[in-house]
Amino acid sequence: MIEAAAPIVVTSHLSKWYGQVIGLNDVTVTVPVGITGLLGPNGAGKSTFLKLITGQLKPNQGEIFILGERIWGNPALYVRIGFCPEQDAFYERMTGLEWVSALVRLNGAGEREADERAHRALEAVDLLDAAGKKIGAYSKGMRQRVKMAQALAHDPDLLILDEPLSGLDPIARRKTIRLVKEWARSGKSIIVSSHILHEIESMTSNILLINQGRIVAEGNVHQIRDLIDTHPHTVSIRADQPRALAREFLAADDVLSLRFEDGAIVVQTAKPDVFYARLTELAANGELGSIHEVTSPDDNLQAVFQYLVNT
Amino acid sequence: MLASSARVFDLSLGQMLWSRRSVFLGFLLGGPVLLAAAIRIVTATTPFWRFSVNGARVSGPGLFGMMMWLLYIRFIVPVLGVFYGTALIADEVDDKTITYLFTRPVRRGAVLLGKYLAYLACTTLLVLPSVVLVYFLIVPLGGGRVGELFPSLLGDLGMLVVGLAGYGAVFAWVGARLRRPLVIGLVFVLGWEPSILLFPGYLKRLTVAYYLQALVPHAMPQDSAIGVLMQVFREVPTIATSLLSLAIIIAVTLWSAVRAVEDREYVLDQ
Amino acid sequence: MPIHDQGYRRYGGQRAPRGRAWAVIAKAGIRTRLGQRAFLALLLLSWLPFLVRAVQLYAAANLPQAAFLAPTPGLFRQFLEQQGIFVFFLTVYGGAGLIAHDRRANALQIYLSKPVTRAEYVFGKLAILMAWLLLVTWVPAILLLAVQIAFAGNVEFFRGNLYLFPAITMFAFLEVITVSTAMLALSSLSTSSRYVGILYAALLFFSEALFGVLRLVAGNTRLSWISVPFDLNQVGDAIFRLPLRYDTPWPLSLAVLVLLVAVSGFVLERRVRGVEVIA
Numbered sequence A: 001m002i003e004a005a006a007p008i009v010v011t012s013h014l015s016k017w018y019g020q021v022i023g024l025n026d027v028t029v030t031v032p033v034g035i036t037g038l039l040g041p042n043g044a045g046k047s048t049f050l051k052l053i054t055g056q057l058k059p060n061q062g063e064i065f066i067l068g069e070r071i072w073g074n075p076a077l078y079v080r081i082g083f084c085p086e087q088d089a090f091y092e093r094m095t096g097l098e099w100v101s102a103l104v105r106l107n108g109a110g111e112r113e114a115d116e117r118a119h120r121a122l123e124a125v126d127l128l129d130a131a132g133k134k135i136g137a138y139s140k141g142m143r144q145r146v147k148m149a150q151a152l153a154h155d156p157d158l159l160i161l162d163e164p165l166s167g168l169d170p171i172a173r174r175k176t177i178r179l180v181k182e183w184a185r186s187g188k189s190i191i192v193s194s195h196i197l198h199e200i201e202s203m204t205s206n207i208l209l210i211n212q213g214r215i216v217a218e219g220n221v222h223q224i225r226d227l228i229d230t231h232p233h234t235v236s237i238r239a240d241q242p243r244a245l246a247r248e249f250l251a252a253d254d255v256l257s258l259r260f261e262d263g264a265i266v267v268q269t270a271k272p273d274v275f276y277a278r279l280t281e282l283a284a285n286g287e288l289g290s291i292h293e294v295t296s297p298d299d300n301l302q303a304v305f306q307y308l309v310n311t
Numbered sequence B: 001m002l003a004s005s006a007r008v009f010d011l012s013l014g015q016m017l018w019s020r021r022s023v024f025l026g027f028l029l030g031g032p033v034l035l036a037a038a039i040r041i042v043t044a045t046t047p048f049w050r051f052s053v054n055g056a057r058v059s060g061p062g063l064f065g066m067m068m069w070l071l072y073i074r075f076i077v078p079v080l081g082v083f084y085g086t087a088l089i090a091d092e093v094d095d096k097t098i099t100y101l102f103t104r105p106v107r108r109g110a111v112l113l114g115k116y117l118a119y120l121a122c123t124t125l126l127v128l129p130s131v132v133l134v135y136f137l138i139v140p141l142g143g144g145r146v147g148e149l150f151p152s153l154l155g156d157l158g159m160l161v162v163g164l165a166g167y168g169a170v171f172a173w174v175g176a177r178l179r180r181p182l183v184i185g186l187v188f189v190l191g192w193e194p195s196i197l198l199f200p201g202y203l204k205r206l207t208v209a210y211y212l213q214a215l216v217p218h219a220m221p222q223d224s225a226i227g228v229l230m231q232v233f234r235e236v237p238t239i240a241t242s243l244l245s246l247a248i249i250i251a252v253t254l255w256s257a258v259r260a261v262e263d264r265e266y267v268l269d270q
Numbered sequence C: 001m002p003i004h005d006q007g008y009r010r011y012g013g014q015r016a017p018r019g020r021a022w023a024v025i026a027k028a029g030i031r032t033r034l035g036q037r038a039f040l041a042l043l044l045l046s047w048l049p050f051l052v053r054a055v056q057l058y059a060a061a062n063l064p065q066a067a068f069l070a071p072t073p074g075l076f077r078q079f080l081e082q083q084g085i086f087v088f089f090l091t092v093y094g095g096a097g098l099i100a101h102d103r104r105a106n107a108l109q110i111y112l113s114k115p116v117t118r119a120e121y122v123f124g125k126l127a128i129l130m131a132w133l134l135l136v137t138w139v140p141a142i143l144l145l146a147v148q149i150a151f152a153g154n155v156e157f158f159r160g161n162l163y164l165f166p167a168i169t170m171f172a173f174l175e176v177i178t179v180s181t182a183m184l185a186l187s188s189l190s191t192s193s194r195y196v197g198i199l200y201a202a203l204l205f206f207s208e209a210l211f212g213v214l215r216l217v218a219g220n221t222r223l224s225w226i227s228v229p230f231d232l233n234q235v236g237d238a239i240f241r242l243p244l245r246y247d248t249p250w251p252l253s254l255a256v257l258v259l260l261v262a263v264s265g266f267v268l269e270r271r272v273r274g275v276e277v278i279a
Helices: A046-053 A075-080 A096-106 A111-124 A140-152 A170-185 A197-203 A221-227 A242-250 A272-285 A301-310 B002-017 B020-045 B060-094 B098-102 B108-138 B150-177 B181-196 B209-214 B225-233 B239-263 C021-034 C037-046 C048-062 C064-069 C073-082 C084-095 C097-104 C107-113 C118-136 C138-152 C156-160 C164-187 C193-218 C228-239 C250-271
Strands: A009-018 A021-031 A035-039 A061-066 A081-084 A158-162 A189-193 A206-211 A214-220 A233-239 A255-261 A264-269 A291-295
Touching: A009 A046, A021 A046, A021 A061, A021 A206, A021 A214, A035 A046, A035 A170, A035 A197, A046 A061, A046 A158, A046 A189, A075 A081, A081 A140, A096 A111, A096 A140, A096 B002, A111 A140, A140 A158, A140 A170, A170 A189, A170 A197, A197 A301, A206 A221, A206 A301, A214 A221, A214 A301, A221 A301, A233 A242, A233 A272, A242 A255, A242 A264, A264 A272, A272 A291, B002 B108, B020 B060, B020 B108, B020 C193, B060 B098, B060 B108, B060 B150, B060 B181, B060 B209, B060 C193, B098 B108, B108 B150, B108 B239, B150 B181, B150 B209, B150 B239, B181 C084, B181 C193, B209 B239, C021 C037, C021 C118, C037 C048, C037 C084, C037 C118, C048 C064, C048 C073, C048 C138, C073 C084, C073 C138, C073 C164, C073 C228, C084 C097, C084 C118, C084 C164, C084 C193, C097 C107, C097 C118, C097 C164, C097 C193, C107 C118, C118 C138, C118 C164, C138 C156, C138 C164, C164 C193, C164 C228, C164 C250, C193 C228, C228 C250
Parallel strands: A035 A189, A035 A206, A081 A158, A158 A189
Antiparallel strands: A009 A021, A009 A061, A206 A214, A233 A264, A233 A291, A255 A264
16 A cells, blocks of 8 residues: 555656657646546647656656656566556457456466456456457457456556546446546556546546646646636526626626526626625525526536637 | 566467467478478389489488578578567567556566567477478488487487577567668578678678588588588588577677667557 | 638539549558658669669770670670569568558558549559569669660660560569569568568578479479579560570469469458458
């Protein structure tokens, strides 16, 4: 078990370039324990970051510490790391069990122990029934699951999952998300890289957002949203007397704009705290009728991603 | 390192032996066996037919020696070395399975060494049975005695294993260090080595063939003008010198290949 | 119309007639290779023998002491034979991955989902390899003929050996077609260009080695048809009206080459498919 609250990944002025092209640019970041979602558009530097933290690439500048140790040229550290890569590549002629077991043996386990661990891992990803089939005959979803099985079979402290939901049907996606949360509850730390924002959101609210080789934001997605000053908050309100409410809102200077949409009022405010305080008062005194629903459509990862990446 | 290499050896040997490529190469190695069988059948069905090589009568052992030179030493062993040696890491990179090996608690150099040992075991298991079959088919012709000459067969087998080890190590280094290792490998075994062995001087020491051929007990065939020239300019180091030099070549090239693999970054095509 | 529709509009321009897709594939393949420095270096290297021969022809035409270097039909035959080593390396370098890489990337499905037939795909790929190989065989050989005329200042040699032009063309095309179809067929068998390269080397050099043994054993060269390079040599000698170097009848050598092309065609027909059905 890793020490409580010790960060799992620490990078300091980390840079990586490929010839003239810069892949990662002066990245200093601390990834805490728990589940962290790694997000970014295509070409942002996510793959480069993952390859650096899994020791496949050497930094041109800066340092990386994984679980308190340097990763490049330190194969012993891989006992504590499980990596599920994005690429769909296997030893196709091996069965799922043989493959996972062989990789566990590379971790130093004996044959029997490796077999047992492989069985457990395949059971965890719901692949025990197909364990005796050749991987070449697996469906896309099964291939994805056997990849995850090899990542967790040796019970690592840190799991790094690159697009783990790719190729999975909706039921399998839900199962995998549930598994990820279970692994986190059991004490593992997990870094998940994905393009599917709402699924990352369902796993964690702790994100690392990369764009154009730089870290754009890190931390809790709601806190990040609050800090995005340049984008006013959007609030949608359903009420008995929307027009009366609108008149009330427009009298205050914290409301930047207002529109009517599908029977609701959608307000843009630069001072969400002030706005919500006034809204609560109005709802409490009931002067302008009942307020049925208040939602914030842009207090989510999608909005954060859009605001930060598209600016 | 050795324990890790052994684990990689375990994983790789099965992959190599039962891959379609090895099965095909196994069929290729059946070529000399088929040829030997055909020769045996011809001599059995035409009892008055005698072998002569360039006009001179030759017996089974002589014919066997000639086949060893022309098929195994000049072609099969070097080409297997090129094929498997350059592919040790490159195949894993092309298949994108290298990630699984390099994210295990196993030194990258141990991965290379384990795969090299698996290559050696795999090619030994392919080549040696072929040679043994050819031996038993050919040597009895013209009165050759299989039992009497068996120790020399063992010497031949040992020499072939040394050759596979030598070429495999050199091309493991080529594959680890250079781009386009296959073309470079083919230029080396099919161009550089045959040409440079013709010339007197020290350049021939920059080949594996120079040392390997010194270990061959059979007379070199004079199958062409080049063959005759090679006989004329042939300088033969002693067996001890050859073995020592080959051991040094294997050690140095493997060490260099290990260093290359440990320092190099492998960026897979997305 | 003041406000134009920004939505999708069907292409209303001209379309090339069917059957031209092979040229698109060929052009793309050639352009890709032209961007590779190592390949260009190999191409340049393969033109060095042409320079050497050109100097020889210049010397023969202008220096009385070099009259012994006078051109003969054998010179052109020898030139083409010497280019064989470059043909081998260019074929391995430029041809091994032609279909193998597409199979590895599952691109065959994409190609064949377009209005591209399998024949067009194969001919397009064949055209890529043939272009490079003709560039180092037929083109320099014909240029050598032109250079001879230019340096000699007369067409005497050419008139005395009118068959040279068709002979060079026939042999170069025979060699290039044989080698290209064989390499393409091998490339369709695997997803690894390295493996294909070795298979090709085995086809050529192992057959030579086998013949080497048979020649010594049999005491004659009647079995030279076993070796593909020797078949090409034999047919080449026949085309250039030179004494045949082996005892094999040249029609038999030609038949082997034709059989190789036919087998290659059969392999390509079976292997180039959008979907592989595993029963």
